[in-house]
Amino acid sequence: MKGQKSCMKGLYLGVAVTVYACWLMVQPEAAATTESKVCYARKSPCFLKKQTCPRQCPSFTPSGGRSKVCVVDCYNPICQPTCRNRKPNCNGKGSACLDPRFIGGDGIVFYFHGKRDEHFSLVSDSNLHINARFIGLRPSGRTRDFTWIQALGILFGAKNQSFTLHATKTAKWDHNVDHLRLSYNGNDVVLPERDLSVWKSPEDDIRVERTSDKNSVLISLSDMVEIWVNVVPVTKEDDRIHNYRIPEDDCFAHMEVQFKFMGLSPRVEGVLGRTYRVDFENPAKPGVAMPVVGGEDKYKTASLLEADCKRCVFGSGQLAGDSPEKIETVVTSQGTVDCTGGGSSGVGIVCRK
Template identity: 40%
Template structure:
């Protein structure tokens, strides 16, 4: 069978991304002239998607940096400790709660043979001042990298950003900027003087399904979900949430170390009634505290 015929058959699959050869990334900051624009191969741990540390001119896996939330949710806390938080499918959980900012996540998932739900972050709801920003992954049956699968809403309206790298949307009054950092499916959100957040929409690949036993290849759902990476500029010492607590003053990880899958429990403390609710037990949003 000819190669072009094989490729055309796989276009109909959720798993097209696994057919692509190891990708490359490049430094996009012209300040680092010796590294700027030079394509570098992604590491084995993230052969399809990676970032470049321009100063050292080295590629790295964004999902391995503090502030990352990826996969079946795998977290890297602000303390650098990795843990899993499974939550529950079709429920919402508080990721970050601070007096200035609050971010919830909506989980999707499916039943597994292992006695728990497989779950992924499908959308986030960000509250800042009196504003609300929603970013989510579309329900995708057949994944194609060239299709943009991000949904965005700000307050009562849609956020429309033309396709293409470096295109952006701004809300000067709210101090929020959303910028595309790739042609499709990747944006960076900046809340001025508070945080930056990289948001990427990805599907479950055939290899992931095989390795983890997701068994999703027959139902036609790619389970498109979000991979997130946070960098904070201003948080209080009392910040909370599944991820936020790891940035709090005096925080010590409660997860069991030295096991294959360290689990962060306490899901009831972080659950909210909807994606824009601040009614989780650990909520700090709107409280007057010193930074």
């Protein structure tokens, strides 16, 4: 009897040792497939802290068509990586989708229609400026244009570097065709049509990565902004629901975009940029089905790469009367919609208590 017990104990011990040995063998492999990043921005609350991706999204550049990517926000004081979709989240802060429906840095939904074939400043700060070109149409009997974002123009840095991206016009949408056109300082950018292909500027100050084979990219400007872009058409279903009356020769290919800002100054301007100011009072009324805000006269620019609107501040440096202490970084995070403003924050967004 005692011999049997000893045999059983030995068997259990052997199994335990084998399981433990297998676990040790697996651990290095698991660690090797989980990526990490160290934040080197000196103004970051996570300066020199190593952040390791969670198992749910172990990579910054996932392969095999994975929908989740690991994201490190060096300006988030929590200093922990998060998982996010590889395409714009049209219900997240910093987004601009549809007939432009924005969600501001304050989490409030608002619509800014602008005018078709015109350009407006979305963000204007001392070292970063982003314009959008609006396309659209005005059916008979309507008092305003239906509009969509067709192009983005980015100015950045002390040397006024520029980057543009356009959704190319097409009569019929074909998801097998890439409808993105890119340029850097006036020169075309060639980005191979395969998932995860990357282009970098010679100065390494801007990086463009495809997040799918065609029509989706992530644009990264070091320590300034990340922009998720997805090109889509106005679908027949959208046309039917909203009565856009889309013509047969143009499906109005346009962009869904979402911005993640690394650090904006307290005096940032622009249709979207102003919503990140701590002193901004959003005129959009909570609970209204389609809260439209104005500002066309304040944010209209002469072209896609001009920073000449009435409220533009790009390249202006420190304003008169501003002390150095006042020009501090505004820390931003990319959470979902803030429901504190009321029961509803716009079409498709319902907040429940």
